[in-house]
Amino acid sequence: MGALRELELAPSQQRAEGSQLRLHVIYTNPQTTRASLCAASVLAHDLGATLELLVATVVPYPLPLNSPTAPARFTEELLSALVSECEVDVTVKVFLCRDREETIPQWLPAESIAVIGRRRRWGPESSWRLIRALRQRGHHVIVIDAQKRLLAPAKFCRERRSR
């Protein structure tokens, strides 16, 4: 059902942290996500924002929602490895859902900033449907051209951040 949250009753220091700007990177596929994470980390560094990677794992209907085709532990390890490559501090949230275009816009707080990578290719692309759904919900979407970004290695992002 929903995520479970814990309330701390006197977290004065953490509360300041909680009000920080947050950039939400949307997972599409490993290549484009690597590029968008890299770009978002530079942006987050410049803006003093925190990063969150949102991954919608679509579970097909004949399967129960809590039984994805790949075990959750496997996906988590895969994502940890992906994020580690980019060398950024990030919270990764994996949602087991039926429809990516419905779940991601719904779970983002109102007027969030979403960073999404895409590759230029011929024909319809699923990322566009997600981008449209996010914009319809009033979120701000930054689209990263993964083709260009893929050429920029993690080292470049690291250097940009350290500047």
Add this chain to the structure above:
Amino acid sequence: MKGPSLSRSSTTAKVVVATTVAPTFISFWRAAAIVLSDLASTMYYIGGITEQAMGKPAAWMVVAVMLFSYLVRSVYMESCSMFVRGGVYVVVKDSIGPTVAKLSVSSLVVDYILTGPISSVSAGQYLGRLLNELSGALGEHWRTDPNAFAVFFSIAVTGYFWWSNIKGVPESSTKALRIMQVTTVMVVALLVWCPITLLLRGGAQLPPAPTPANLRLTRESLGWLAGTQWANLSFVVMLVALGHSLLAMSGFETLAQVYREIAYPKLKNLRLTANLVCTYALFSTGLISVFAVMIIPDATRSRYYDNMIGGLVMNLAGPELLKLGFHIFVVIVGALILSGAVNTSLIGVNGVLNRVAEDGVLIDWFRKPHRKYGTTYRILNTMALLQIATIIASRGDVYLLGEAYAFGVVWSFALKALGVLVLRYQRHDQEYKFPLNFKIGGREIPLGLAVTTLILFLVAIANLFSKKIATIYGVSFTIVLYTLFLISERVNANKKAGERADLEKFNLDHQPEISTATLHARPGCVLVAVREYKRMWHLQRVLEKTNMRRQDIVVMTVRQMSSGAAEYDLRNDQLFASYEQELFSHVVAMAEKEGKPVELLVVPAVDPFDAMVQTAARLKASRLVQAYPSAWRPRSSRGGSGWRGSNCLRPGMHFRWR
């Protein structure tokens, strides 16, 4: 799901990964589309299969099965009203026991294994015959053997979906909805065009009534009954005929699978979904089969047994070019819906086997995740190989596959109905009951349910004797699977001891502060405090009464701490122990049954009442609901109103405490 896992890279980067389930409750339209994308695919092959088995009255038998599906709908509704997540396996296991449950799941797996081949071979037949017609229309001499083409096509389709499933490519409900929209266009066009054709031609004749005298059961369709006295009994003839037609409603099991995600009011929406599915199937599968017999001339109909709708289209009134264009459209729709059924069969069998593996009925070897994609590739490989072997063995013969297919369909229905019937005497929480119930001496007699179960069993038994191929294929597979389950259970018996599979898995998403934004709850939400899972009538009432368009529901519990605990960070198990897991599992089950989403919250605090009031204030809750009497009362009064003085309530803010 697991708790948050933490991993560190070689540098200072910190990664926290957490997984959570994000359900979206769906409308009855969408739910019906998902069920129909499996169930309605039978319209492409049922007409031909049944007519080969029993002659022209077969079309009426298909209509009869579609009408009978309203009764099976009621069986599923009664089972869903007891089990939110109740497929055949769960229902039979709960009512009759694990042994019969293993048999029922074996027959369901046989059903899934054959869904793929029959759907893909049928699509291949349609496509192959269309190519021949196109070639003829263009004046070319090129022809393909439809059977050989169907074999190659279905192996390619199975291979494609096997690889998609290995990669874990998702299929959304939107895609199912789109396929059903396109299918509906085709069905409506046929339902308009066919009567126009009959009117233009004049003198249309209905197929002969499905009486024992009119039914022409062949030696092949009577199986082991041929030449015996049984074949002369009208009642037996009718049962055999029904048995040949019953696979028209295969795919009903999906109804039980989507029930969990149907939106509030759940049962009403389930009824709408089921009615929509049955009515759609009656009009599409049933009526189209009747029109096919009425429109395609008797002399040429046998040529179209494997592509009955294609034959129907080519015999409609109208210009040849228009008919050819519509034929192409019919084949495209067929390829979409039938290929969807192939995919559903692979996903379904994977799901069912994973579900039984959770119960320790399948050895873990099968569940080993793929190195790159993480999917259970061994189950998928095994099932895909079995499907390909079936396709090759069938040599592209849809009738042969249909014969074998009926075994899994009828036995899974019969065992499910028996499970629901047994539960009438074991449980009394049915929110919906199959109609026609009488009381004799204070004891309920579920006449309607009993008669439906009896019919299903009689048809299943008739199939055992009349369908040689189905019996040999189905029984062999069932014995192999049952033995596999039995051995696996023995192997896993020691490993699984102490694990509870019935509890939900949650992950703690630590939040520095609580607010309406972080909790996805709008101001004015209803906050429900829960403590004991046996006393949650107040939550039930809130779930029933709350209008989700206006208010969200937040369910909280308090983890009581000693006053010194705040000095240290709390571990997950200190915040959320097995008791909280069980408590929230019950909350999730209640919310799912009602079809309403809830937000869950656990608050560590010294004084539970203070924590409740503070949370209500921070969430700007309009109501705080708690079971009464409760140990969580205002400290100052334990019956007074000291909670009003809590320092977190801002002036002018108030909420009702119930």
